[in-house]
Each structure stands twice: as structure tokens, then as C-alpha cells.
Amino acid sequence: MDNNRLEMLVEELGASEQERKLWRKLLREAVSGAGGNELRQALREPLCDLLQELGEVNLGAKLKFVIERIPTFPTAELLPLILELCGELRHHSEQTVCELEHMLSELGAPIIRVWTDVLLVPLIGGFDSDRAQALVERLLERASTTRAKVVVVDVTGVSTIDTAVGGFLIEMFSAVKLLGAEVILTGIKPEIAHTLVKLGIDFRMVAIARDLEDALRQAIALLEEERKQRRQIAWAQGSNFSGEGEEHHDT
Amino acid sequence: MEGKVRELLDIPANDFDVVVRIAREEDIAVARQMAKQLAQELGFSLADVTKVATAVSELARNIYRYAQTGKIMIRKRLEENGGPTIEVVAVDHGPGIEDVDLVLTKGYTTYERSLGIGLSGIRRLMDSFEIASEVGTGTVVRVEKRRRRF
Amino acid sequence: MTHKERVVPTIRVGDCLLVPIQIDLDDKTVEQLQAQLLAEIQEQRVRAVILDVRMVEVIDSYISYTLSETAAMARLMGCRTVICGIRPPVALTLAQMGIELQGFLVARDLEHALTLV
Numbered sequence: 001m002d003n004n005r006l007e008m009l010v011e012e013l014g015a016s017e018q019e020r021k022l023w024r025k026l027l028r029e030a031v032s033g034a035g036g037n038e039l040r041q042a043l044r045e046p047l048c049d050l051l052q053e054l055g056e057v058n059l060g061a062k063l064k065f066v067i068e069r070i071p072t073f074p075t076a077e078l079l080p081l082i083l084e085l086c087g088e089l090r091h092h093s094e095q096t097v098c099e100l101e102h103m104l105s106e107l108g109a110p111i112i113r114v115w116t117d118v119l120l121v122p123l124i125g126g127f128d129s130d131r132a133q134a135l136v137e138r139l140l141e142r143a144s145t146t147r148a149k150v151v152v153v154d155v156t157g158v159s160t161i162d163t164a165v166g167g168f169l170i171e172m173f174s175a176v177k178l179l180g181a182e183v184i185l186t187g188i189k190p191e192i193a194h195t196l197v198k199l200g201i202d203f204r205m206v207a208i209a210r211d212l213e214d215a216l217r218q219a220i221a222l223l224e225e226e227r228k229q230r231r232q233i234a235w236a237q238g239s240n241f242s243g244e245g246e247e248h249h250d251t
Numbered sequence: 252m253e254g255k256v257r258e259l260l261d262i263p264a265n266d267f268d269v270v271v272r273i274a275r276e277e278d279i280a281v282a283r284q285m286a287k288q289l290a291q292e293l294g295f296s297l298a299d300v301t302k303v304a305t306a307v308s309e310l311a312r313n314i315y316r317y318a319q320t321g322k323i324m325i326r327k328r329l330e331e332n333g334g335p336t337i338e339v340v341a342v343d344h345g346p347g348i349e350d351v352d353l354v355l356t357k358g359y360t361t362y363e364r365s366l367g368i369g370l371s372g373i374r375r376l377m378d379s380f381e382i383a384s385e386v387g388t389g390t391v392v393r394v395e396k397r398r399r400r401f
Numbered sequence: 402m403t404h405k406e407r408v409v410p411t412i413r414v415g416d417c418l419l420v421p422i423q424i425d426l427d428d429k430t431v432e433q434l435q436a437q438l439l440a441e442i443q444e445q446r447v448r449a450v451i452l453d454v455r456m457v458e459v460i461d462s463y464i465s466y467t468l469s470e471t472a473a474m475a476r477l478m479g480c481r482t483v484i485c486g487i488r489p490p491v492a493l494t495l496a497q498m499g500i501e502l503q504g505f506l507v508a509r510d511l512e513h514a515l516t517l518v
Binding site: 276277279280283287297298300301302304305308309312369371372375376 | 425429462497498
Binding site for chain 1: 488489490491492497501502508513515516
């Protein structure tokens, strides 16, 4: 096949200069006489670019046209290559979706440090089990590394709490408490309070606050209490130490 | 039911990545360690690795306590619809369980020094849980956990 | 108590017994630990035992049960027990199994534990 005919075909195929360039590259490689692996390697790049440029349907139609015009076109080599490329593209887009979901799950539940040693977790929207697990793992890791003393969970943005979500919340609260932090729950709307009691979920293991302000006040009170205890211990230890040195006392 | 027990008891061991024979108390820790390693290799989150290791620990202890000997078989499955999955099968030819539903209720135990959370706890930790048991033949528990999407 | 029976080293701080568990617990060691702690509570006449489980990677139902049992026994001997440093994955696993560490006060770290006893 001579250059002229190839060029004519390229003109027919390509709608834009960019596309014509890609077709030229592909056709030159296809009729170069190479075979096997070498050919597949050479075809791979232009084909991939064309696939992204045109999409599967358009590329299919144009390839059909090419195959009709060039009897020596290596169709057999091309077919598995195209399937492989489509698979790769699909895998790639799946990965993108996965990354987006990941981003969404982080956006859906930020963990905010609202006060010294106090974390706030505003829960928003619904929960599928993967998202819920990812959230609780993130929260526990964060609470553990920051040595948070209080975790405030605000469910104002949660539309419904069924047994599954209720069970998940109980798990989350118990786990946070096992880290040695206190949990304050807030933002329960009347209809949610109603269903919770009907379901027999009472969240007895956590403190409940009327609103975020009340929650923060309770959190600060808890911090104060611990500080006071710590001061008492420091004081007791101080007097202990002087007691221990009794024999050496001057007075 | 009886057919299912026999069928599950005969799962060929050489299809699995790891087979741990449970006969001594120390084997519980070995099984736990192997499960942890395989879950790590599959890229499970630290929490999920711990869950799998804990579930295997419970399964191995059940074998040791109730049947004295048995085996824990673990395999990684990569080509799954739901993503990479770890599968654990615990097999023993012990006395078997008379009422499977009863032992699955939280708090039930026939062994006085255990919390009785064993089987129901395993079920909560894993994504799928299957048990077949026949008095006089043995017990098989098959559990799976898949890698989370995020 | 002989050295052979001691599975973990303990440190006395004031009238508390500090128990940093640096080994992975299994059935046998957790039973030995129970015996060791009860003996030491009696010998050293401490007011509280603080278990630090930062290094423990797996706590299953039997281990948690034996630890809770130890806490109940210690209570009968007039001694409080605090557990601290539970790893996040362990906390989540225990919570998901529905296991409560009965008889324990739970602390974030040693400093917090000392304020509880």
C-alpha cells in the first residue's frame, strides 16, 4: 500500500488534524509488515489514544471502514489488543469511581478538633456499611493519636436511624470508650428519638446533650474535672515525697 | 443437612494457602498469626486484619476446647466480584453441635470458662458465616471477609 | 512468687502496680498473668493495678474474659483495676463482638490511669 492511498484514507477518516495524526500513525504501523508482539506493541499506543479520542462506538465504526478498505489489515492482531485496552480503560474508570467514593466518605464525615482534647464528628446522610466502617476506623485512629478526652457525635444531619445504624453507633461509642475517651451524643430529632425508643435502643453508655452548645459545655466540664483530679494527685504525691524523706528532715 | 456436613468436611486441604493443625494450645496462636499475615498480604485495613485474626483465634479455640483436634484452613481469593477476599474454614471431627441456632445466640456456652460470645462474635466480625454440624460427625465453620472499598 | 511464674515484669508506683504487657497474650500466658497478679496484689498490698495493653495486638473473647475475671478477683481483694492503651483496631474488634471489659476502669494512657485510681 503506497503512501498516497494511505494519506487519502487518513483524510477520509480524520475529522481533525489531531485525529488524522493518530490514524496516520496507526495505519503506518499496521501495514509496516511487522507481526506478532512487535506489531502489538507498535499498535498499542495509537490505538489507545484513538480509543480515548473517539470512544468505543465511533472507533468501531471507523475500524470497520478501514478493514474494508485495506485487505491486508491485521485484524486478528487488533482484536485482542482492543479488548485488552477496553478492559484497562474500564479498570481505570472503576478506580476513579472508587477514589471519588473515598473522597465523598471523607467529606461526608469530617473529624474536627473543636477544643483542646475534644473532637467533633458531625454525621451527615445515610450510611452503608463500608462507609461506616471507614469512618469509625478513622475516628478511632484520630482519637488515639490526639489522645482526645471527649468525642462529641452530632447526628443532626442523619435522616433516619434504623437498627443497623443504631447498632453501628453503639459499636462506635463502645470502641471510643475503650480508648478511654468519653462520648457525648447530640442532635437527636423528635422523630429519631421516637424510633430509637420503639427499637429499644437507649444509648445508655453515653452522655446526651440537647444541642452542640450544651455538648461543648459538658465536654469542658469533663476536662475541668480531670484537671482537678490531676492537681489533687500532684499535690498528694508532693506531700508523699516529703513524707518519704522523714528521717532527713531538718526541722 | 447431613450431606452438607460431609461435603464441607471433605473440602480438599491442598486448595488452601495455609493449613494449621490444631492439637495443642500453642496452635491457636499459630493459626491467629497465619490469618493475620494473609489478611495483611491482601491489603486489609489494620482494623480488619485484627478482626480476621480475632475470629480465627476464636475458631481455633473452639476446636481445641470442644473437639481437641482439627484444622484451620485459610486461603486468599483475588478474583472475586466483591474484591479480594479471605476465606477461613475450621474443621473438626469432634462431638458436633446439637442445636446450632442456640450456640449462635450471644451468651450461650457449654464451656464454663468462656464468655460464650465465640460463634456469635465471629459472625459479627466477618462478612459471611456458614456453619454445619452433626452430632457424632463433626463441625465445619466457613467464614469470609472481603477487603473494604475504602 | 518465683521468677519462673512471672510472665510480665511489674513496676510499683506509689501504691499502684503498673503492669506493662509487652507480649502477645495467648490462653496460657493470660492464665499465668492472672495468677501472677493475684499473688502480687497480696504480696505488695497495692490499691490498684494498671494494665497497659499498648503492645497487645489481639484480644479475643477468652483473653478479655480472663482479664475481666482477674479484675473481679482483684476487686474482692480490695484492689481496683485500670486498663489503658487499648489499640484502636482492638477496641473496634471488641466493640463489634459485643464484648465489654467488665470490672475495668478504662484510661487513655498511664497518666490518665493514675487519675482514676
